[in-house]
Every structure is written in structure tokens, then in C-alpha cells.
Amino acid sequence: MHKISKIAVLTSGGDAPGMNPCIRAVVRTALYNGLEVVGVRQGYKGLIENDMYDMNKRSVSNILNLGGTILKTARCLPFKEDEGMATAYKHLKERGIDALVVIGGDGTFTGALRFSKKYPDIAVMGVPGTIDNDLCGSTYTLGFDTATNTVIEAIDKIRDTADAHDRLFFIEVMGRDSGAIALRAGISCGAEAILLPEKQTAIEDLIKNLKEGHMNKKSSSIVIVAEGDKNGGVYDVAKAVQKEVNNYDIKVTILGHLQRGGSPSSFDRILGSRLGFAAVNALIAGETQKMVGLQANHILLTSLEDALNNHEFKLEADLLQMVDILSI
């Protein structure tokens, strides 16, 4: 087993609330165990540009409550190329770094896995940090809970005005190819319909459902459209419905990047702390090419390959089933 002495930590891809509590846990767990810690700015870009700094206990003071990431993040195309990876490796070796904690989503893990296969002498541990909740091996990813709560707060407000005007709102939420935020927010806000990438909804069925709601004296209706839904986007869906439903005044809202910001929820602070702590302990135990994740309230390891196998990822069947039943 190869013993580590110096860990680098980075956040990459879309930021997610909970990344800061996780960075804090990584730094302090590493220091507690006598390891040195280096913070990498802007994810893989910082590895390539050699933009790193030594971290100490105080580098992570008072950050538990902060959204975003103190290390900053980026989506880095050059790291996909052999040349970018070689430069990153050179910089890590020059600094004596022998282990890397990467906090991010599927793009981050894809890069980490390729890098680790090319340069296995640097141990790599992934932490699932994405609001999309789309990785296998962790029931929840960092930021998903906070983002869903942010969406719920916004939709509750939209419901007030929708109800006051008897309007029909189409609300687009984030998630890339995942409907996880849409589904949970939709159930939590009593959305009349939720359009998800994982489950095709025919526009005719949606129209029928909305007409029935109107006949059943619903004063307002909310349709949540996950950004990855396959009906052509929130504006196209609203236009198609507008043609057939004339007794509702229709509005469209795209919640956008506000979903990514904000102070992490209690859940994400605890999850970030647990995952950061576990990531360092796993590296000390000699693990590599793995992801730490939450399964049945235990922190377990999954290979990065399996974590990325997200076509196996399924939304909860009971939640999907209750969408139409609970919002009649």
C-alpha cells in the first residue's frame, strides 16, 4: 500500500452548496492525520496552470455557511487532452502531492478516472458534488437538498401569484439529464404536472390533465419542466399547450442559476462534512479510483466507474407514481 503524505483538493464543474463544508472537512481531517493539504483553484484548470496554495486550519474558517466554493470551479476542456493531463501531473509531482480529492459531478469523475488510469501513483478519491443528484453509489449528492429547497421556495411564491390571477405557470428547473430536482420540488409544491427526462409525457396527455384540472375548479396550475425533458424545452411546451387551452393565462419562468447558490442546508453541511472526512480516511487506507457516497445513511465507497454508470440511476418509483394521484 502506498502511504500518502500530501493531499490536493479541488472542486470542479458546476458549484453546489455543501462544497465548502466538504473542503473544510477534507482540510481538517488531513491536518489531524499529519498530512499536508494543498487547495487547487478552479478545478482541473488550477492543476494545469499550477494555481495552488498550501492550506491550514484557518484557511477553512467560517465557510460552513457559504454557498459556491472557496476554491472556485471551472469546466476545463484542456484537461480532456493528454497534454493537459501531463501538465497537471507534472505540477502535482513537483509539489510532492500524492493524493487528490475531487469534488464534483460526472464530468469531474470522468476526468479523474482517466487521469488516475494514466497516472496511478497519484491516488484519487471522488466526492459527489452536484445539484443534479445523478451519480450511482450515493442516494444524495452534495447540493441537491439545498437546490431543491431553493426551488420549492421559489415555486411556493409563484403559486401565490398564479392563484391570485388564476394562471397556468410553466417553470423550468435545472438538472441537465436528471429530473431529480423537478420530481422532488414538484411533489413538495403540489405541481399539477412534472415533465421529466426519465419519463416521456405526451403533450396531449398534459393538455387533457390541465383541462380536467380547470373543470375541477383548480384556480391555478403549475407545470414543472426539467431542463432535460424531451418535449423541446419549456417555451415549446407552453406554446403547444396555449394553442389548446384558452381559459388559462399562461406564463413561463426559468429559475436558472439561482438554484445553484445559497447557504447550504443542514443536510448538505452534514453530508459535506461526512463525505470530506470519509474521503481523506479512504485515501489514508490506501483506496483510489473510488467515490465516497451515502447509502442507507452509511458512507460507502463505489468505484468511479460504477458511480458514472448513471443510466442505472432511477428516480424513486413511488414518487413517480404519486405525481398524478396527489395533485388531482
Ligand code: F6P
Ligand atoms: O450540473 C449542474 C448544472 O447546474 C446542471 O443542472 C445544468 O444543466 C448545468 O450545471 C449548467 O451549467 P453552467 O453553469 O455551466 O451553465
